[in-house]
Amino acid sequence: MTPPPGDRLRAIAMRVCDGKTIERVIDPMVADLRIEHHNALTLGQLWKSRWIRFAGCLTFIQVLVICGCQRVLQRAEGWTADDHRALGRTIGISTVAIVAATLLLLAAPMRIVPVRAYTSDWWRMLAYLTPQAIPLALPVGFTLGILWGLRRRAVSRHVKTAVLTLAIICSLGSFGTMAWIRPAANQAFREFTFSRIARDRNAPTDTALPRGTNELTLAELRQRMDSPHAHHIDRNIAFTYHMVWALPWATLALALFALSINSWHIRSISLAVIGFSTYLGYYLVLVAGRTYALDGTLPAFVAAWLPNIVCAASSAALAKVSSTQTNVGLA
Amino acid sequence: MFAASQPPLLIISLTTCKISDVSTSLRVPTLSGKESVILELLVRDGELYGLQLVAASKRRLKRGTVYVTLGRMEDKGYVTSRLEDPSPESGGLPRRVYRPTALGRRVLMAWTDVVRRLMPEFGR
Numbered sequence: 085m086t087p088p089p090g091d092r093l094r095a096i097a098m099r100v101c102d103g104k105t106i107e108r109v110i111d112p113m114v115a116d117l118r119i120e121h122h123n124a125l126t127l128g129q130l131w132k133s134r135w136i137r138f139a140g141c142l143t144f145i146q147v148l149v150i151c152g153c154q155r156v157l158q159r160a161e162g163w164t165a166d167d168h169r170a171l172g173r174t175i176g177i178s179t180v181a182i183v184a185a186t187l188l189l190l191a192a193p194m195r196i197v198p199v200r201a202y203t204s205d206w207w208r209m210l211a212y213l214t215p216q217a218i219p220l221a222l223p224v225g226f227t228l229g230i231l232w233g234l235r236r237r238a239v240s241r242h243v244k245t246a247v248l249t250l251a252i253i254c255s256l257g258s259f260g261t262m263a264w265i266r267p268a269a270n271q272a273f274r275e276f277t278f279s280r281i282a283r284d285r286n287a288p289t290d291t292a293l294p295r296g297t298n299e300l301t302l303a304e305l306r307q308r309m310d311s312p313h314a315h316h317i318d319r320n321i322a323f324t325y326h327m328v329w330a331l332p333w334a335t336l337a338l339a340l341f342a343l344s345i346n347s348w349h350i351r352s353i354s355l356a357v358i359g360f361s362t363y364l365g366y367y368l369v370l371v372a373g374r375t376y377a378l379d380g381t382l383p384a385f386v387a388a389w390l391p392n393i394v395c396a397a398s399s400a401a402l403a404k405v406s407s408t409q410t411n412v413g414l415a
Numbered sequence: 416m417f418a419a420s421q422p423p424l425l426i427i428s429l430t431t432c433k434i435s436d437v438s439t440s441l442r443v444p445t446l447s448g449k450e451s452v453i454l455e456l457l458v459r460d461g462e463l464y465g466l467q468l469v470a471a472s473k474r475r476l477k478r479g480t481v482y483v484t485l486g487r488m489e490d491k492g493y494v495t496s497r498l499e500d501p502s503p504e505s506g507g508l509p510r511r512v513y514r515p516t517a518l519g520r521r522v523l524m525a526w527t528d529v530v531r532r533l534m535p536e537f538g539r
Binding site for chain 1: 465479
């Protein structure tokens with residue numbers, strides 16, 4: 085015997101909705117759905133009864149989305165005007181800084197490639213190079229956004245949660261870019277540049293370019309890691325593989341660092357210096373880790389995650405110092 | 416002691432407290448488009464189920480939003496609902512039938528009047 089329509093939907097709702105929503109929204113919807121379905125079957129309208137079941141599912145999804153949005157809005161009601169301003173300023177400054185950093189990072193490779201190769205296809209070059217720039221631009225832009233947007237203020241729990249959620253979203257986006265989009269874009273960029281240069285020199289342009297380490301996707305890197313080859317290449321590939329996992333989380337690690345020092349009463353220029361120094365420090369640790377990973381001193385996994393670990397540890401220490409100072413000040 | 420020209424701190428805080436209470440209790444009731452359609456139909460037909468409202472609204476209400484809107488209107492006190500006896504057709508779940516409250520009728524009347532007065536001449 086088939087269960088009455090809406091039975092499973094109601095069971096799902098019981099798991100995700102509160103009692104009031106079940107009583108006021110879900111139960112009336114399911115009861116009406118069952119009556120409508122029953123009436124259609126009584127009249128022998130089989131297809132209509134199927135349509136009612138399908139429409140009931142769509143309605144159920146819509147109701148869940150609306151209830152979810154209402155819950156989020158109710159939570160957002162606890163926000164003060166100051167919280168809204170602080171978060172808006174942080175997002176605004178971060179966006180500007182990320183765009184500026186991306187353009188700055190794009191400028192360098194655009195200058196290296198011969199002008200003839202890209203003047204007619206600049207949009208194509210932009211599409212190929214942007215995925216390389218974004219994972220590097222996101223951490224620095226977001227860090228500067230937090231440092232300037234929330235400078236010299238006690239940040240509420242709401243804002244901290246929102247900023248860290250944004251950092252996680254940026255990190256996930258950055259991971260997707262590094263793992264799949266960047267390798268494809270890198271390879272396309274190399275093939276495009278090679279074909280232009282070969283054409284100018286009247287050389288054959290149909291030669292297939294082998295993929296380098298930076299042009300391999302996550303799955304391909306894993307595959308190469310597992311195949312038994314020369315030691316040095318293995319280490320390089322192993323480090324690149326772990327770096328693809330670790331580097332995107334620089335945004336979150338640096339955001340934690342920025343949140344731990346944002347309440348310091350220092351000048352804006354000092355904040356900028358601290359922001360850039362932290363960013364440079366992160367990459368210096370990454371480069372040092374890579375060197376140690378390639379000569380076998382450090383395991384590739386540890387070397388790739390080392391900057392994030394250092395950053396998170398220093399953030400925790402600084403946050404503890406800041407909270408101690410605040411408590412002393414309040415006392 | 417406080418100076419004669421300055422009100423005591425306690426009185427200031429009590430006044431502020433009263434003002435804030437008044438401002439929240441005197442919040443003007445508003446009606447969204449969907450809410451006004453629901454109230455119009457309920458005032459016209461008396462008692463209706465959610466699906467009957469959707470059918471009677473001539474596509475102005477959707478299945479996905481009517482129950483949420485009715486729940487919200489019940490919280491605001493514009494409509495009230497009662498549960499019918501569970502029937503075998505509804506699989507043992509009682510149907511909920513809605514009717515307007517006195518507040519809902521008054522709000523609808525006032526809202527209709529406001530909309531009529533504020534509507535530009537060419538729109539009437």
